Amino acid sequence: MHTWLREVGRGAKGARSLSYDEAYAAAKDILDGRATDAQIGAFLMAERMKGESLDELLAFVRALSSHNPKPLCAEKGVLDCAGPYDGRTKSLAATVPSAIVLSAYGxxxxxxxxxxxxxxxxxxxxxxxxxxxxxxxxxxxxxxxFTFVDPEEVHDNLRALRSIREQLGVRTLLNTAEKLINLSGAEYLVTGVFHGTAMEKVSELVARLTYRRAMVVQGVDGSEDLPIHRASIVTLIEGGRVTKHRIDPGALGLESDVGAVRLSLAEHVEHTQAILSGKEDRFRNMVLLNAGARLWLTKCANSLVEGVETAREIIDSGRAWEWFCSLVQKPELLPAHRNEI
Structure with missing residues (x-):
């Protein structure tokens, strides 16, 4: 590990990015237990200060993937919703009700x-x-x-690295790599970035992976959720080709002034139940937009417009709520009647 630390930790003028093979070797040193906690922390911070290259990120994604368990989903055509692991502070976790809408559709x-x-x-x-x-x-x-997994329950290396990451307390290359290791064996991917400057790098990274079709979103909170208070750029990746698309909620009749909002856990639950039950809710359009975009991504809709209309029908017909209720394992968490939400 000393070799790689010397290269990435030489300071602003001397540090260099590792080649793919070098970064893969460094990642294996970390994952196979040949690096100490101090060395891992120093490496992650040096990479943060230098800025991770595309080859370095790809190497860590593939090294982490090589330690994967078998794919966790037996179904074909799985959509992996790869959101940030540091949670939401400025938005509804629209990916959860959107996942219910899509899984209700099949x-x-x-x-x-x-x-x-x-x-x-x-x-x-x-x-x-x-x-x-x-x-x-x-x-x-x-x-x-519908499958939800805590990756630290199935991937020993992610669990082992938590303590170091907690102590560092800042974003590292692992925040990007961990989302893309494809625990499920998915064919489709939607993931998010925080800054527009990261869009190109992450899109090129995803293009080198094995997904059939993928979408990178500059979402609220760096999430995979499209905003509804502004237009946004997404990239669509298919066959190694990256194309940009501008998504304007206003043009779809979904515009809302709901921007950055801080929600409690109870409020996330309340809004999710209200939307899935077909009630009017200030975040309903956000779920329609994101579910529609994901139906388009997975080729269940021929266009974003068609995807949004399909999502609307799934919710308004009661299919989403019926499916949600069938999944809930604690009936006491459900309202006694749908109209009580």
Whole structure:
């Protein structure tokens, strides 16, 4: 590990990015236990200061993937919703109700997040799923169309690195790499970035991976969720080709002034239940937009417009709510009647 630390830790003028092979070797040193905690922390901080290259990120994604368990989903055509593991501080976790809408339609969806990590330490997707009473882990409940997994429960290396990351308290290359190791064996991916400057790098990274079709979103909180208070740019990756698309909620009749908002866990649950039950809610359009975009991504809709209309029908017909209720493992968390929400 000393070799790689010398290269990336030489300071502003002397540090260089590692080649793919060098970065893969460094990643294996970390994952195979040949690096000390001090060396791992120093390496991650040096990479943060230098700025991770595309080859370095790709090497860490592939090294982490080489330590994967077998794919966790048996279904074909799985959509992996790869959101940030440090939670939400400025937005609704629209990926959860959107996943219910898609799985109600028949698209197998895979969500994953551990207990919340630095730097944001927001409301974790795991806590939202738990509070809603949805199943956690790989079960045969109903079908495999909705799966949520805590990656630290199935990937030993991610669990082992938590302590170091907690102590560092800042974003590192692991925040990007961990989302893309494809625990589910998914064919489709939607993931997010925080800054527009990261869009190109992450899109090129995803293009080198094995997904059939993928979308990179500059989402609120750096999440995979499209905003509804502004237009946004997404990239669509297919066959190694990256294309840009501008998504304007206003042109779709979904514009809203809901921007950055801080929600409690209870509020995440309340809004999710209201939207899925067909009630009017200030975040309804956000779920319609994101579910519609994911139906388009997975080729269940020929266009974004068609995807949004399909999502609207799934919710308004009661299919989403019926499916959600069938998944909930704690009936006491459900309202007694749909109209009580």
């Amino acid at each position: 698209v197998p969806v895979f969500l994953h997040a551990p207990e919340v990590l630095p730097p944001k330490r927001g409301v974790s997707i795991k806590s939202v799923v738990q509070a809603l009473g949805l199943p956690i882990g790989c079960t045969k409940h109903q079908t495999d169309r």
